[in-house]
Amino acid sequence: MTEMMLKVEDLHARYGAVEVLRGLGFEVPDRSVVVILGANGAGKTTTLRALCNMCTTSGSILLEGEDISRAKTADIVRRGVAHVPQGRGTFPELSVMDNLRIGAYIRRDKEVNADIGRWFEIFPRLEERRDQLAGSLSGGEQQMLAVARALMCRPRLLLLDEPSLGLAPLIIEDLFERFIQLNKETGLTMLLVEQNANLALDMADYAYVIESGEIALHGPADQLKNDPAVQEAYLGA
Amino acid sequence: MIDDDWPTPMPRRGDVDRSGDYAVFAASPAPQTPGGAHQASATGSQMLEAPRRTRRGTSPLGWVGAGLLAVWLVAMPLTSTATQLAQNTQAMVMVLAVLGVNLATGYGGMISLGHGVFVAVGSFATAYAAADMGLPWAVSILAGAVLAGTLGAVVGLPALRIKGIYLALVTLGLAIVFQPLSKRFTAFTGGVSGRTVDAEMIAPTWFGTSRWSEGLYRYLICVAVVVMALWLVQQLVDSRPGRAMRAVRDDDTAAAVYGVNLTTNRLATFAASAALAGLAGALQVVLVPFASQESFPPQESLVLYATAVLGGLGSIWGSVLGVAIREAAAAAGSGLASIDGLGAISELFDLFDDERLLFGAALIVLTFVFPRGLASAIVGRARRRDA
Structure with a gap:
């Protein structure tokens, strides 16, 4: 049994009256790379923000078995979760x-x-x-x-929000290469949300597909890559 | 789509050795994925644009400026009458107030259009402490700065919730309510007509007893305070809290994610910035034993802000430069106005009799020419983002 870095159950998140996440559940095993795929507005960014308590949420978020769903953002960082926000935010x-x-x-x-x-x-x-x-x-x-x-901040879990956004294909490839290297060399666990399904599935061990705030599909990355539904929706096959 | 034609296809992720951790990684030198990956990075680099350099260090123009400043610091007192010396020293201590605006706005990202109020509070508090309570000058000056800083922390509270133009409006509101309020607190402010300060900073007897040597003594103290403040602020912005302050300015959400406490950071920045303005006010009272609400109309706060922007936000020397330009404009204006005997031209030059005219004109022109402030052109710290 693999140890779980992150275990999320029944995660709901809302901005005002709009419910963006509707009972999401997923797991990130220790030292693995997990990708969450989804179209615009599916709730990818919100998922990562919810993990860092940067929006109103309910549900359980277990980081190495401890519930962090009520912890403050800065405390979550202290517990080893680092967030690379969308649009880089340097x-x-x-x-x-x-x-x-x-x-x-x-x-x-x-x-x-x-x-x-x-x-x-x-x-x-x-x-x-x-x-x-x-x-x-x-x-x-x-x-x-x-x-x-x-x-x-020496994280044990790195959250990456669409790192490929707005970058040229060769640069994305180079960047993902370094992610793989990081994961291999340091055993850093990564949770990646992406629209660029092709590269993300190459890199990941396991993948979830979310649609309208719910998990629509999940499975090992290799399997999902060959799944006709995924190919049609995200790989342009 | 990424297809198979790429020169260096990404290697498939195979079985991963998961034994590594930070310690192991630290021991293993430069990690290189063999072959493809390395090449891919080289190909990738070609896509990256040519380096855009940030100019650092001092440009020749910067040395010229430093030279001029040094000459002024020595020549000004030697060539001034006692009255001129006091006036020029007054102008010089305003560097502190502008530095305060710079700290809040240029480093902290909080626009303040109300710093004149902190200058005023510094003046009145120091006058009260020195004259009415009979405290020593050093204590009185410190009291002025501390009181202004405390008020700054309170006024900084809105900055926790609002940003940009809205914060500017709130601070402007402060500047507007200050004058009518200060007229009411007569014990503290002397009401409408202001108050004299019945205490004088006396130079030690060996320093000389003429009005001019008294003035020189105060001038030297003010120079020391200003230099020390400039040095301290530079140390502050380069320190760990200062780095956090600048990070909050650039992107507060991201800064919070890395553990920066936005509340303490913003309040401390605003308080320090107000204390600097208060220090300027305190020294004003040392130089001229009079303080009145008339010296602090809302316009004064706006001019402080304009001076900080003109000189260059986010640069210590920008604050010095801003005040220098403002004073140079005033001097040039009165110089032009005093030219007589040229008929119509002299009449035209009389326009410059109002010292604000040239400064206003400089503001318009220089904002176009150096939108990032004069410091960016002279000290050579290009803060410009090539976006």
Whole structure:
């Protein structure tokens, strides 16, 4: 039996009167990569925001067996969940180094600089631009910065919100390559929401498809990739 | 669609060795996925645009500015009469108030159109402490800054909920209600006509006893305070809390996600910024023993904001530069107005008699030429985002 990093049951989320998530349930095993696929408005981003308690929710969210559904956002970060928001959300007028240091804001240990060096090895472009303002980086570089910044709080679970959005295909490929590398080398558990089903399914172990706030389909990524319904809806086959 | 024609197809994810963790990873040097992945990254890099450099360090123009400033600091007191010296020192301490606006707006991302109020509170509090309570000057000045800072923390409360133009309106509202309110608190403010301050900062006797040497003494104290404040603010914005402050300015949600406490961060920023303005007000009272609500119309707050923007938000030197430009405009204006004997041209120049005219004109022109403030052009810290 695999240990569960994250177990979500009957998750509801709403913005005002609009219910966006309607009883979502899914699991993310430790050290795995799980992808949630869905069209625009299906509730992908809301799912990640709900996990970090950034919107009104009900239901149970168990992080390594402990309920975090009522915890504050900052406390959830402290428990090892890092969120790379959609549209990257780097601090545009802070240097690359300062962005990374903010990622380590909650840490008080002496290894922050060592960690920065480590992520520079995976994202060498960032090292070249360490003193540049984040806003002057290209889209791909900003996405790398957003990921590296999230890694600075030493998460055990990384939430990635459509990292491929607005990036050129080759850059997406490069980026996903690094995600795989991260997962392999560090055993970092990842929950990814994506519209780019092809690459996401290549990378993931397990996949869920959500439609209108509910799980429509799920299964091992390889199986889903060959599923006619998924192919038609997301792979353009 | 991504198809098979890509030069470096992504390797299929095979069996993953899940034994690694941070410790193991730390021990293993530069991780490289062999072959395809490495190549893919090289191909990917070609798609990335050429590096856009952020200029750092001081440009030649910056050194010229620093030189001019140094010359002014020495030459100004030597060439001034006692009265001019007091006036020029007054202008100089306004750097503190502009720095306060800069801290809240340029570093904290909170627009304040009401900082004149904190200057006023600093003035009145210091006057009260020094003259009415007979406290030593050092204590009185500190009291002015602390009281202004405390008020700043209270006024900063709306900044927790509102941003941008709405916060600007709230702070402007503060500036507008201040004048009528201050007329009522006569014990503190002297009411409509203002109050004199029956206390004088006396220089030690070895310093000389002429009015000019008294003025020089106060000037040197003010220079020391301003330099120290500039240095402290620079240290602050480069520190861990300062980095958090700038992160909140850029994207408060993202900053909160990384554990920055928005409430304490915003309130502390606003309080520190108000304390700087209060310090400016406190020193005003040291220089001229008079304080009146008439000196603090809402317009004064707007000019402080304009000066901060003109000089350059998010740059310490921007605040110095802004005040320098404002004073230079005023001096040039009165210089032009005093030219006589050119007939119609002299009459035209008389327009410049109002010191605000050239500053207003400079504001219009320079905002077009340097939308990011003069500091971005001179000190060379390009904050511009190439979006």
